[in-house]
Amino acid sequence: MAELLATAGRPLFSFELFPPRDEAGSRQLWQTVRELEALGADFVSVTYGASGSTRERTIGATEQIALTTTLRTVAHLTCASQSREQLRRVVGAYAAAGVRHVLAIRGDMPGGPREPWVKHPDGLDNATELVRLVRELGDFCVGVGAFPDPHPSSCDADLDARILVEKARAGASYAITQLFFRPEDYFALVARVRALGCDLPIIPGIMPITNVRQVARFAELSGAALPEAVVDRVEAVAGDDDAVRRVGTAIGTELSEALLDGGAPGLHFYTQNRSRATREIYANLASRLLPRRG
Numbered sequence: 081m082a083e084l085l086a087t088a089g090r091p092l093f094s095f096e097l098f099p100p101r102d103e104a105g106s107r108q109l110w111q112t113v114r115e116l117e118a119l120g121a122d123f124v125s126v127t128y129g130a131s132g133s134t135r136e137r138t139i140g141a142t143e144q145i146a147l148t149t150t151l152r153t154v155a156h157l158t159c160a161s162q163s164r165e166q167l168r169r170v171v172g173a174y175a176a177a178g179v180r181h182v183l184a185i186r187g188d189m190p191g192g193p194r195e196p197w198v199k200h201p202d203g204l205d206n207a208t209e210l211v212r213l214v215r216e217l218g219d220f221c222v223g224v225g226a227f228p229d230p231h232p233s234s235c236d237a238d239l240d241a242r243i244l245v246e247k248a249r250a251g252a253s254y255a256i257t258q259l260f261f262r263p264e265d266y267f268a269l270v271a272r273v274r275a276l277g278c279d280l281p282i283i284p285g286i287m288p289i290t291n292v293r294q295v296a297r298f299a300e301l302s303g304a305a306l307p308e309a310v311v312d313r314v315e316a317v318a319g320d321d322d323a324v325r326r327v328g329t330a331i332g333t334e335l336s337e338a339l340l341d342g343g344a345p346g347l348h349f350y351t352q353n354r355s356r357a358t359r360e361i362y363a364n365l366a367s368r369l370l371p372r373r374g
Contacts, residue, residue: 081154081181081221082253084122085281085345092122092283092346093362094154097145097353099126099137108353109141115355117149119362122346125183125256128156135170143177154223155179158187159210163202167210171217183223183256184210184247197233208243208250215251224248226255226282228265229304241272248280255280256348259287259295260304261331263338284339287350288357289314289328290321329357333364340365 084092095116100106116124126142128135138156146153155174159167174182186207189195204210207224214220224247230237244255260266266284273280289295292314299306310331317323336347349358 085254091340094121094123094348096125096350099141112353112355117151123152123154125154128158139173142179146177146179153179154181154183156183158185159204160187160189161200163200171214175218181221182214184214185225208246211247211250211252222252223254223256224252226257228257228260228269244273245276245278248278255282257285259285259350261307261310267342281345283346283348284344285348286332288332290325290357325357329360332361336365
């Protein structure tokens, strides 16, 4: 990933997936994987639940994607409610599956991001320590999370920037942001990090809007501001699922164009294991901004 970011000469294009809970979820995941694979994505990431709650399913999905597709696979790892030994075993399982890219995130307590952080007695304090642990265990390329809107536990954008710089100094090669809706928030984050003398690539994370209540919930949990103008555009067509998706696609396209025009190194889409909205945004951007590989 670090080399790709440095040499691609174009914006990257990637997707986040989550491990399935049941057979129906597995079918949905693999349909989405195959549809997105056809776009020539630069990588996909697979989420890791709070407190390691999806550990085995995450490892299994990550391994299968790595072994049965052409997609570069980035495995999530969180340190909430887990010991150092548990984390070492998970990293070992990723390595055994041939996965050498890890997105190292502190994670949230089971109650959510606003729940006070409690360190595991034999665990780590934060994502910076997790980056160091992963780097000590082998030749891994490590990514980290970033926050265009202040993290809900601190509400301090300058502190978030300093923490991101600390993660870069610990060995992180790139960052992917939480979802957000205003391009100026992303560029302000980049400016804060650059002012601290850090050139870490920061990839914006985009959530296509297909359901305003779901997006509002994610925004609340992550601390992202949900602009009134966005809500108004979606609520104007509430009750018509196709119209909501079309408006959401337009909003996602506009945000993506503004980010890429401003120099963002790529786009990382939170797909919720469904590809249609992401594919439609890609179609709007591909011919001008995101040429296919090869």
